[in-house]
Every structure is written in structure tokens, then in C-alpha cells.
Amino acid sequence: MRVLALNAFHGGSHRAFLEGWISHSRHDFTLLTLPDRAWKWRMRHAPVTFASQVAAHPERDRGWDVLFCTDMLSLAEFRGLAPPQVRDLPSVAYFHENQLTYPTRGSDAERQRDLHFAFSNFTTALAASEVWFNSTYHRDVFLDGLAEWLPTMPDAKRLQLEEGVASLRARSVVQYPGIDESLICEREQSRGDEPLHLVWAARWEHDKNPDDFFAAARQLKERGIDFRLSVLGETYRQVPDCFAQAREEFADRILHWGFVSREEYRRVLAKADVFVSTALHEFFGIAAAEAIAAGCLPVLPDRLAYPELVQEEQAFLYDGDAASLVQRLVELADTQRREQYEAKLDQLREQIARLAWPTRAGEMDGRLEGAR
Structure with missing residues (x-):
């Protein structure tokens, strides 16, 4: 099986996870990465950058069977920009963390959560065929957090955002990371x-x-x-x-x-x-x-x-x-x-x-x- 893996923040535990999996996997991975710094900028530009890289990739003509990404990529944006043969692949989004319940820091002004990134996590999950979480705790706090937050948005009931959360629960599984x-x-x-x-x-x-x-x-x-x-x-x-x-x-x-x-x-x-x-x-x-x-x-x-x-x-x-x-x-x-x-x-x-x-x-x- 040929896997296209996109890691928009390739460092620390995110990097160790993919390197550990790939080194023991029976599948053939093509791994594209971006540096582990300036995380907000990574989440904004990664879809554009990866779509461009995939379009020019020498393995593109051979094709891939499945797309794998992490929570640091806005998967919905990437799929909108990617070549059709990549856009339509089955996809898995792995959530190491999320921007809805990740603790903020700094002064009161600095701790104001930028919910645009949380919504990017939501649309990434919606765009994926399956959503994998690194623990049951993480899955539950994220999905419960969405269920509490989304109804407060304008037109939430008309837009059926709560139904979107229900569909995520059905497609969410726990896949613990490995250890050495x-x-x-x-x-x-x-x-x-x-x-x-x-x-x-x-x-x-x-x-x-x-x-x-x-x-x-x-x-x-x-x-x-x-x-x-x-x-x-x-x-x-x-x-x-x-x-x-x-x-x-x-x-x-x-x-x-x-x-x-x-x-x-x-x-x-x-x-x-x-x-x-x-x-x-x-x-x-x-x-x-x-x-x-x-x-x-x-x-x-x-x-x-x-x-x-x-x-x-x-x-x-x-x-x-x-x-x-x-x-x-x-x-x-x-x-x-x-x-x-x-x-x-x-x-x-x-x-x-x-x-x-x-x-x-x-x-x-x-x-x-x-x-x-």
C-alpha cells in the first residue's frame, strides 16, 4: 500500500511518531514535512505548500492509495488545492493535539484563544475518512468541546453544526502512539x-x-x-x-x-x-x-x-x-x-x-x- 504522509510540524513527538511507524510499517510511505516552528504560520500555509509539492512530486504519476496527515494541516483546504488524484484519496487525520482545548498561556490578552485554528481542526476532521486520536481522553475532550462550542456560533442550528460533531464521533477511533x-x-x-x-x-x-x-x-x-x-x-x-x-x-x-x-x-x-x-x-x-x-x-x-x-x-x-x-x-x-x-x-x-x-x-x- 502506498501512503502519502503530510506532517506540517515535523519535530518532537510528531516526528518521532511518523519515524517510528514508517520504520516498522509494511507500507510504502512518501513523507512530506515542514519545520517545527511558527506553528500558526504552518497551519495557514501548509495546505498551499503541500499542494504545490505534491503537484510537482516525481511519485505523483505512480499515485498513492491513501492520504495521512496530522492535526497541524488544514485537510479541507489541502484537498481543495491538491491535484484530483490526491484530493479524492481516502484520508486519515491523526490528532496529536487540538487547538480547541490546548491550554493557552501568557497575559489575559495573550490567552485569548484564536478559535479560527480550532475551526480548522474541526474542518480537518470533517474532511477525513477517519479521525485517529492518541488517547480516549483526547478524543472525548475534543468532541465534547466541539459539542459545547459550536452551538454558540451564529446560525449554528440552521447550519447543522451539531450533526457534524455526531458524524465525527462515528468516524473517530483511538490509536495510541508507539514507543521504542x-x-x-x-x-x-x-x-x-x-x-x-x-x-x-x-x-x-x-x-x-x-x-x-x-x-x-x-x-x-x-x-x-x-x-x-x-x-x-x-x-x-x-x-x-x-x-x-x-x-x-x-x-x-x-x-x-x-x-x-x-x-x-x-x-x-x-x-x-x-x-x-x-x-x-x-x-x-x-x-x-x-x-x-x-x-x-x-x-x-x-x-x-x-x-x-x-x-x-x-x-x-x-x-x-x-x-x-x-x-x-x-x-x-x-x-x-x-x-x-x-x-x-x-x-x-x-x-x-x-x-x-x-x-x-x-x-x-x-x-x-x-x-x-
Whole structure:
């Protein structure tokens, strides 16, 4: 099967998803991409740019069997501009995120949501033969958000926008992203009384709520708990001030700091005890899934997609504030208590192992073949 894949924001988890799938897929992909910056501009110009690239592509005469894109492309606009043999292909739109429920940031004026991009997500979903979401949580918050928002638009009832949402529910499925199978390995035996090694790995941005993590670390330090930190992730132009302060405050406890190579990331996870998330936004939780696969105990807020990821196991969830996070980490600093949690981790790791790319690619390949 020949697949034309369009990724208008080819970076981070969006890039890792397609590269992981393509490298394990039985299908033949033609991948066209745009850089992962200036996301608003990407959503505006990608249909024009991709339509031009496809029209001039050397593989155009051979044709493709199906079109695959992500939420960063306005699929309806692209189909209107693309050559007829591409315009009429069955299509799948994969939603890593959406602009209707994605958290805004900045001042009150800056936080004013640009709903034009949310409507582009809506028309992309309408234009697709199937809509894939990376979690049940994401599917539900997006479709429920549309059902709440669209009726407030002028002429909504006459335009039957609510019927459009109903049709999307019928064509929406959950397809979890895959993880690197090399992360799934046997763990070393218990490290005994060595300091608790905590990993926090996410984009260094406010929606990942690093303040709560460092506040919890500060309380652990004040209580005399011995621990080590690996604070990992990509940085962008604006980095929250708490990172510079924390690097100085916890200098004698930091093992790893900032962006690391993929190989180094695997080594860090293999030696860490606990993976912590404090995120205020997460549509799936790929870093948490990878850490669980590597054998880290997850400590995740009881919100967003995390309960789904750990199958509602309360041992791996905390109430979502710094105080409850501290309470859980104090428990895990006790070797005997930690072993009790580790006993529950084995079963969860078996479930997470099903996300390995060799398995997920085969399942997505099969679903793609059924797109009409």
C-alpha cells in the first residue's frame, strides 16, 4: 500500500511518531514535512505548500492509495488545492493535539484563544475518512468541546453544526502512539539504600508545571530525604525562571540536566527509580509510557490522559498538587515501601509493552488499509 504522509510540524513527538511507524510499517510511505516552528504560520500555509509539492512530486504519476496527515494541516483546504488524484484519496487525520482545548498561556490578552485554528481542526476532521486520536481522553475532550462550542456560533442550528460533531464521533477511533522497543528491558536488582533517583522529563514550558516539581523537591530536601534529580527535556526561546533557580538550588543532587541524546535518555531511565509528571496538559503521555517501559515507577497526576495510561491504578496516581506529590515521594524514598509499589509495576509494564512499535505499526497498518 502506498501512503502519502503530510506532517506540517515535523519535530518532537510528531516526528518521532511518523519515524517510528514508517520504520516498522509494511507500507510504502512518501513523507512530506515542514519545520517545527511558527506553528500558526504552518497551519495557514501548509495546505498551499503541500499542494504545490505534491503537484510537482516525481511519485505523483505512480499515485498513492491513501492520504495521512496530522492535526497541524488544514485537510479541507489541502484537498481543495491538491491535484484530483490526491484530493479524492481516502484520508486519515491523526490528532496529536487540538487547538480547541490546548491550554493557552501568557497575559489575559495573550490567552485569548484564536478559535479560527480550532475551526480548522474541526474542518480537518470533517474532511477525513477517519479521525485517529492518541488517547480516549483526547478524543472525548475534543468532541465534547466541539459539542459545547459550536452551538454558540451564529446560525449554528440552521447550519447543522451539531450533526457534524455526531458524524465525527462515528468516524473517530483511538490509536495510541508507539514507543521504542529498546526501552523494554530487564531492570537491575534493587539498588538498596542508594538515594532515590527522580526523573522529570518534558518540554521546559509552563504547561508542564515544573514549579510544582521543584516545590516538591524543595520539601523533600527540607525533610532530609536523600534524592538525586535528572531534569530532562527540550528548551525553547522562553524557559520558565524556575529552571535556573532549581539548577543552582539542587546543584549537589543533579545527575542530568537538559536535553540528552536518545541513547543517553535510555540509560537515564534504566537507572532511575521514579518518573514524575506534574503536567497541566497531556493528551497521551509518551514520556511516562517510555519511563514505565524502562521500569521506572510512575508518579502521575490524577488528571488528563494519565489515568488511562496506567489503567486507573491509584498506586501510580497522586491528587495533582505539590503536597500530595511530596507525600507519595516520601513513601517511595523508603526502600520497603518502594518494593510494594514495584510489585504492581510488573503488570503495568506488560500492558505498556504492547505499545512497542513492532506491535503498534502492525495494528495501524491494518487500520489504514480499511480507511475508505
